[in-house]
Structure formats: structure tokens, C-alpha cells
Amino acid sequence: MAKLYFRYSAMNAGKSTALLQVAHNYEEQGQQVCVYTAAIDHRYGTGKVTSRLGPQRAAAVFDAEFDFFRDAPQVNCVLVDEAQFLSAQQVRQLHRLAHVRGVPVICYGLRSDFLGEPFQGSTYLLALADTIEELKNICTCGKKATMNIRVDASGKRMKSGAQIDIGGNERYHHVCGRCFYAD
Structure with missing residues (x-):
């Protein structure tokens, strides 16, 4: 089946x-x-x-x-x-x-x-x-990455914007839950 x-x-x-x-x-x-x-x-x-x-x-x-x-x-x-x-x-x-x-x-x-x-x-x-x-991935801190963050051109995390903004490593980083909530 x-x-x-x-x-x-x-x-x-x-x-x-x-x-x-x-x-x-x-x-x-x-x-x-x-x-x-x-x-x-x-x-x-x-x-x-x-x-x-x-x-x-x-x-x-x-x-x-x-x-x-x-x-x-x-x-x-x-x-x-x-x-x-x-x-x-x-x-x-x-x-x-x-x-x-x-x-x-x-x-x-x-x-x-x-x-x-x-x-x-x-x-x-x-x-x-x-x-x-x-599929597993690792955060820079060593924990399992489960989330994504978007960064601007200077590498600063963005906390607002359109849901879809196509990009790669220059725009997005994969992180664990703890790092996702870190300010």
C-alpha cells in the first residue's frame, strides 16, 4: 500500500x-x-x-x-x-x-x-x-536544531516580517529551542 x-x-x-x-x-x-x-x-x-x-x-x-x-x-x-x-x-x-x-x-x-x-x-x-x-540537525550550541531564525544583512535576528522570504544561509540559521527563545 x-x-x-x-x-x-x-x-x-x-x-x-x-x-x-x-x-x-x-x-x-x-x-x-x-x-x-x-x-x-x-x-x-x-x-x-x-x-x-x-x-x-x-x-x-x-x-x-x-x-x-x-x-x-x-x-x-x-x-x-x-x-x-x-x-x-x-x-x-x-x-x-x-x-x-x-x-x-x-x-x-x-x-x-x-x-x-x-x-x-x-x-x-x-x-x-x-x-x-x-531529519536531524545540530544547533551551534550542540543541541538538536528544531527551529529556524531569520537574520538581516548584518546578522541580527529578525522578529517580524512576512512568513515567506526565500533565502539560504545568509538569511536563516537553524537553532535549538533554547537558542530560539534567547534574546
């Missing part, structure tokens, strides 16, 4: 690397995968899943209008990067894809934003995913 998986973590835990490895594993066995990423994530170019380690691959993009159940091709596995940007309806479409068509769907994303607020896609993935897995 196919499932909907949600693999989440704080930033820089290797989510995209893990996705690329899963895609490789399926393809090495002669299986077809379809890889998706959010259209708004243009850090490495639109339609690319890129690991900080270097590997990357082209991906189909989803935006707010994309319907996964209607538009996903017939493949052996669907992989979704930046899954926090999914809408509630899209998470339901992916859940339906897994259970009605029997296609495993593996989503990778953040659980919460830089203020500790959940993303809509993550909220629904936590509610509907058949399997939820945390």
Missing part, C-alpha cells in the same frame, strides 16, 4: 540531499519518479532541486494553482521538495494520489517559519501523512 510521507526538519538538515538520493535509488532500479519543487523557490534557479553539497536536478514546479491529483504523471513515486509551500488542498491531493492511485508520495519541508509559526502545507502534512519522519 502506498503512503504519504512527510520528512521535515529545521533548515540545512539535508532534506534536498535526501530527496535526490531517493530519486536516484528509484531510477537505479528502473523506476520512474516525478520531482516537484515550489515555483517561488528560485535560490538556485526555478525548477531545480539543489543540495548545498552540490548535486542538483531539474524538477517540475508547483504553484498555488497546480493540482497534483489531476496533473501528476503516472510514475512509481512522487517527490516534493519545499513542501511547506503546499496548500491544504494540495496536501489532500497528494494524500489522495497515494491512496487512490497507489503512488508513494514523499514530501520534504520545514515544519515552522522563523517565528515558530506553522506553514499551511506542513500543518496539513502533519495531519494527513501516513508516516512522519524528522
Whole structure:
């Protein structure tokens, strides 16, 4: 039986690397995968899943209008990067894809934003995913990183702003709960 998986973590835990490895594993066995990423994530170019380690691959993009159940091709596995940007309806479409068509769907994303607020896609993935897995990362203090903070150009922590502001290490740091609440 196919499932909907949600693999989440704080930033820089290797989510995209893990996705690329899963895609490789399926393809090495002669299986077809379809890889998706959010259209708004243009850090490495639109339609690319890129690991900080270097590997990357082209991906189909989803935006707010994309319907996964209607538009996903017939493949052996669907992989979704930046899954926090999914809408509630899209998470339901992916859940339906897994259970009605029997296609495993593996989503990778953040659980919460830089203020500790959940993303809509993550909220629904936590509610509907058949399997939820945390990818681990370490805070600079040595504890497990579970949160993200946003910093400005001078490295000062930001405590307000839009929920979505695409960026990498220059904009975001992964931290433990204690460091998240430190002033």
C-alpha cells in the first residue's frame, strides 16, 4: 500500500540531499519518479532541486494553482521538495494520489517559519501523512536544531516580517529551542 510521507526538519538538515538520493535509488532500479519543487523557490534557479553539497536536478514546479491529483504523471513515486509551500488542498491531493492511485508520495519541508509559526502545507502534512519522519540537525550550541531564525544583512535576528522570504544561509540559521527563545 502506498503512503504519504512527510520528512521535515529545521533548515540545512539535508532534506534536498535526501530527496535526490531517493530519486536516484528509484531510477537505479528502473523506476520512474516525478520531482516537484515550489515555483517561488528560485535560490538556485526555478525548477531545480539543489543540495548545498552540490548535486542538483531539474524538477517540475508547483504553484498555488497546480493540482497534483489531476496533473501528476503516472510514475512509481512522487517527490516534493519545499513542501511547506503546499496548500491544504494540495496536501489532500497528494494524500489522495497515494491512496487512490497507489503512488508513494514523499514530501520534504520545514515544519515552522522563523517565528515558530506553522506553514499551511506542513500543518496539513502533519495531519494527513501516513508516516512522519524528522531529519536531524545540530544547533551551534550542540543541541538538536528544531527551529529556524531569520537574520538581516548584518546578522541580527529578525522578529517580524512576512512568513515567506526565500533565502539560504545568509538569511536563516537553524537553532535549538533554547537558542530560539534567547534574546
